[in-house]
Amino acid sequence: MGILVENISKKYQNTTAIQDISFEVNKGELFGLIGPDGAGKTTIFRIVTTLLIPNSGKVTVAGLDVVQQYKQIRNIVGYMPGKFSLYQDLTVEENLQFFATIFGTTISENYHLIKDIYTQIEPYKARRAGALSGGMKQKLALCCALIHKPKVLFLDEPTTGVDPVSRKEFWEMLKRLKQFGITILVSTPYMDEASLCDRIALIQKGKILKIDTPQRLIQNFSKIxxxxxxxxxxxxxxxxxxxxxxxxxxxxxxxxxxxxxxxxxxxxxxxxxxxxxxxxxxxxxxxxxxxxxxxxxxx
Amino acid sequence: MPQNTMIKVENLTKTFGNFTAVKGISFDVKKGEIFGFLGANGAGKTTAIKMLIGISKPTRGTAVVAGFDVQTDSEKVKRNIGYMSQKFSMYDDLTIRENIVFFGGIYGLSRQEIKQKTEQLVQELELENYIDQLVISLPLGWKQKLAFSVAMLHEPQIVFLDEPTGGVDPITRRQFWEMIYAKAHTGTTIFVTTHYMDEAEYCDRVSIMVDGSIEALDSPKGLKEIYGVNSMNDVFLKLARNIE
The missing domain is CATH 3.30.70 (Alpha-Beta Plaits)
Incomplete structure (x- = not known):
């Protein structure tokens, strides 16, 4: 079981961030939320990662309810928020060690999951995370989100502000992760990244415009x-x-x-x-x- | 410097300790040109722009922007350019009107001019009904269009736009570029960075920085021909990949 989102809505005071959002992500699927800034993508991420309670609707992640069973969910998901949120004053290696420890595992236990990515930043493992370049920060964040072998991986705008070369590399890494059966929910404002997902939801102003595979969306478009x-x-x-x-x-x-x-x-x-x-x-x-x-x- | 050269950069270099962020770059930008300044994260773009807008001193080399030397006349450079970036454009906790008044004052406009500019600007952007709202409440796309207009308040001959459209929705992104086109059409020089390679195609000329140096500089058409590819995205990938 992957992710099931049923009719969720969230308001902040007078602003409706998302309205009646429903979608389903199958186990092992790479699902993209595609939409610009302000579409409500981050609100959805916060709800599915148990950090925010929706005003209405229901969400389960790997069969667990985000409100009732939030503690269990937190143990089995990886989350890379839009803002860089690792410890800037710890080194690359210390950050990874830290995340492994709080999830009760070790770096060596799940090293196979991060090997491809980690070897790219390993030459800088003694550097403080705050002193890394944007592309390297993003790779470290992905390693930290993966080190406890999550069943579901949440990536909120991992490629925003990242140059085209690093973006391409990042998507190649995601494709390789699929072989481990990890369910991935990823958001992006870059429309050209949509075609790299198994299925996508196009989202704007808190509402879903369409959900389908990128290929079918293209085939079914009726205008010339x-x-x-x-x-x-x-x-x-x-x-x-x-x-x-x-x-x-x-x-x-x-x-x-x-x-x-x-x-x-x-x-x-x-x-x-x-x-x-x-x-x-x-x-x-x-x-x-x-x-x-x-x-x-x-x- | 010829009358129609807005930026003249010669051997511009910046070192931090024993790290050289910008390695002796040279280029010219003509009046009314839309110049795309591209490069991967960490290639040295931001360091170079900081020197061009007069907030960072070059270690070596010269840059003359809008007729003033960034080394000796940086205050005059700042007064004669416009600048906006994705990270900083306006004060979120001031209203639209307050931001315009504030920046108008900074740029040395008179009260009368500020009043007139305020009216003209909100009318052009159709923001009449929102003028007394806090900037933080505006959608990003509106905010960026407004920020561009505010950066142009003092009618500078050249404007620097540092990733102005990051995260902006596709329609507003295009409206933003129509504003750029219209300004360039009236002779304003545009110096712009972006990670959207379709936007690189909208530029008259594009430079690509790799590892502190300018590796390529030509029109998008010229670059595609040189590298034998069909899009700027492919040019970019080819250049940055070859270096690794």
Whole structure:
């Protein structure tokens, strides 16, 4: 059994942080909560890690109730909060030792779980955690969250503010952890990381927009997305915004993603319109949507 | 320095004890250019930016920003640039209005100017109904758009944006970049860092720092051609991976 979240809501004074959230994470699954800052991701993490009691709804983790059986849950889960929360004035090795000890285990007992990750920071094991770079802090935090061999691992925005290379490495580590059967709930504001999860929930403003596998979300997206380029990006965006057939247009790297009000609009029509606006080097192509396209269309 | 060069950096170096964080970097940024300053965590970006905005003295080398030398004229540099970052942009426990008045004062605007700027700014951002709310109560995306406008209060010729869109939702992130485009269009120079590689594509030119040095500097198109890949993400991965 993994994680079962049923109709939870949480209010802080007048602000509703999350509203009627339900989802299920299967045992051994890598499940992603994908959404921007303020979507309510951290509130969900606090509830499922027993640190916050919801106003309504029910949550079980590995079959245990987060309110009634919180002590048992704390023994069997690993939690990496969004803010770095290791002891800055302990060394790398001391931090790991500390977490192993309070969970009644030793580093050597579960070393196989962290070996891949720990060997990358081992050269710095005598360094104080506070003096590590962002990428290394994150690796140490993951080791500390894993050292007691948790059944369920909670990772709240582990890659926020982390550069693309370290992000990629981090996701490779998560994939390798799956072989040990650990259930993982991870959140991220980076939409491109969604495709690395088994299933995802797209979340915004305290509500879940959609839950599915990334592949099915993409397959089931019914609108046509046109990838459009021309020599002047700024004017291209302005002109597409003013196009009578526009449903939405968003910049995507070196091109624009355009959705028309109706699927009847043809490539030729778009090209002709841009020609009348004096664009050159025009390219118009149908493309498969990304998770980010889908997220923006739902929000 | 030619009139249209907003930043001129030559052999800029910073050492801390026996560690060299920035190793003799050199580059120019032109007026009205959107310049992306990329690099992995720990590559030395923040140290370099601190020197460019006049809050850290270079160990060696020179940087002239908005016409002033950061070594000898750092106070003038600070007055002539705008700056915002993800970590610090505005005071959370002041209202929108109070933040504008505060920063307007810091930048030396007159009361009359501050009053006029306040009206113009909240109107542009459609924040009329929220002007007396504490900044802490605003969604991050609004806050960052507001912070950008506040950093531009004194109409600086150049603005430094340090990871301005981290964690911001995809739609607001794009609106933010439209504000950047519009400012660049009117001649403001934009110096920006980001971890979103799609945003790197929006820049006119991009530099990539690896281990204290600038390893690559070109237009996104040029970089993709040089490294034979289809996206800036791949350029970035290729550069940083090769070093290891």
């Amino acid at each position: 997305i046109w990838n459009i380029k021309s020599s002047n990006k700024y004017l291209l965006l302005e002109d597409l915004k003013a196009f009578e057939h526009k449903h939405s247009v968003f910049a995507f790297g070196d091109s624009m993603h355009f959705i028309a009000k109706t699927d009847l609009v043809s490539k030729k029509e778009i090209e002709n319109y841009l020609k009348t606006k004096n664009h050159s080097d025009i390219e118009v192509n149908k493309i498969e949507p990304t998770i980010e396209d889908i997220f923006m269309d739902l929000s």
